[in-house]
Amino acid sequence: MKIIKKLIRQPLSLMGLLIILFWITIAVFAPLIAPPGENQDPYMMIRHSYSTVPTAPSEGIPFGTTEGGYDIFYGIVWGSRTAMIVGLTVVTLASLLGVLIGGIGAYAGGTVDYVTMRVVDLFMSIPFLIAVIVMTVVLGKGLDKIILALVVFSWPDYARVIRSEVLLVKKQEYVLASRLMGGSHLRVFLTHTLPNSIHPMIVLVSVNFGKIILIVAAMSFIGIGTEPGYADWGQILNFARNWISGIPGEPFKYWYTYLYPSLAIFSFVLGWTFLGDSIRDIMDG
């Protein structure tokens, strides 16, 4: 509770919180803000036409349409849901996996610890984006595959941080006391060691949330990711790539195709950066 109070008092973190709240609201009320058509998968962007040329904002289509007649406003509103779902799932699963593997390794110590850390080193020496691309390509297209690939390559980060924390905590007297009183390893690990070493994870989770969204957007942007038409910010920006040059005499004719999705991604990540930085500052003292 103290943390939240401190967060609200700092202007930067307050701004971060407000931006994130704004996007959460949009994600939650997406069906009201941009109602999907009947019998339509709400996560697929509404198509107004099959035209290859973008059309400017007009009545009922506030942000215009991009290449292929996709509604940009609809894509951005529902894209916030995609971002939230991917971010939450990946961060939750990866941190759970990382905490378990890193925590158990550190608690057990010796060979177990050594082996887990070498595995962590291996995973961390492959560039994250390239690893995720390779795995997604091999598994096939789709959001669930991206999520799986992201989890597989982001747990080592958490494992490393929790390890150093558990190594400190397991030498504390209350842990020893609990063992002496007859507590089993499992009990000591779950009720004493873990809860006391979990704090740094909060910082990591808040910083990584924005990062994960960036990676997903980047993948859709280069055309490896969600299937065409899926409401996803990176993909809208990918459609815009062909239209940045405008037409002779009017170089910025198609400004709406890239400006809105860029602003969406930028503000979302900025929110998480502000929040993550502030939490780190508070935790550091």
Place this chain on the structure above:
Amino acid sequence: MIKYIFRRIIAIPFILVGLSVIIFSFTLFLTPSERVAVFINSPDAFQYVDVDELIEQYGLDKPFPVQYANWAQGVLRGELGWSTSLRMPVSQVLRQRIPATIELMLLGQIVIIVSTVFLGTLAAKKHNQWVDNVIRFGVTISSSVPNFVIGLFLLIIFYVGLGWFAPGRLGVSAMDAVYSEGYTIYTGMHLVDSILNWRLDVFKDALSHIILPTIAYAAGPIAASTRLMRSSMLENMKRGYADTARVIGLREKTVIDRHVRRNALIPTVTFMGLLVPVLLGGSVIIETVFNYPGMGMFIVTAAKGLDFAAIIGASLAVCLIIMIANLAVDLLYGVLNPRLRQD
């Protein structure tokens, strides 16, 4: 220190084996007929032979260790399979593409380290004054803009709007010059080669193409490393040795430039080493945005064309580059910090 470096060099083959196992195990998700491409090195092998025969020839129906051993033997001979998306052996593609990416990465690192040292020192010297606040604010903003958004807007402003720079790696006339007789390709990096051949027109052209990707590449890392450099400078300025230097009577400028900055650089160099994987990952996006034919763009083309041999070969190359870069950073420590050289 020598012992430490020696240990690191010994460890490299082991790490490579571990990584190649991870990378090769990706192929287990593929069917044997898709996997064949990873083993084949010329198109003829595809044309006159039955796929089933190939599967048998390369032992693709055998257990994983046997397949891995077969593949690893080929890799050691420099055979990385046939790229179906670019229609040439993967090893040949890599020979052309790796220098392009390294050129971009080296230039990026130079830009990053120069701006980091400059901005970090400036912010620390003017601690809590307006210059410091501007730098800190700029750093927070630029670390939140995704590099592909930066790249896209750089293109919109400098290519579409002003017409100063163009995407790609070389213009048409420079390209002709590079592939003409009498022009020797030494490194594959145009900026270096053009100087060695003394063709300043090619140098100018290559530079005008590489500037925008370098900026897009460096913006995010500059933000992160400036923040690190600033806090490390501030910490070192309070240390005893800085006060000693001041008491001896050295000018503040000398204290900061000769003593504080040198010590403050150590964590920044560590960060630079950690940056290599990040930069290589970023090259995938930056090269695609700017149509710059390097490893990153190759990986994207391969991924879109489901060109598995290319993807696996390229990932292996990327891992090798990272390991060499890490070794270079370790050597740099010794240069920067004499204390490390002793034990």
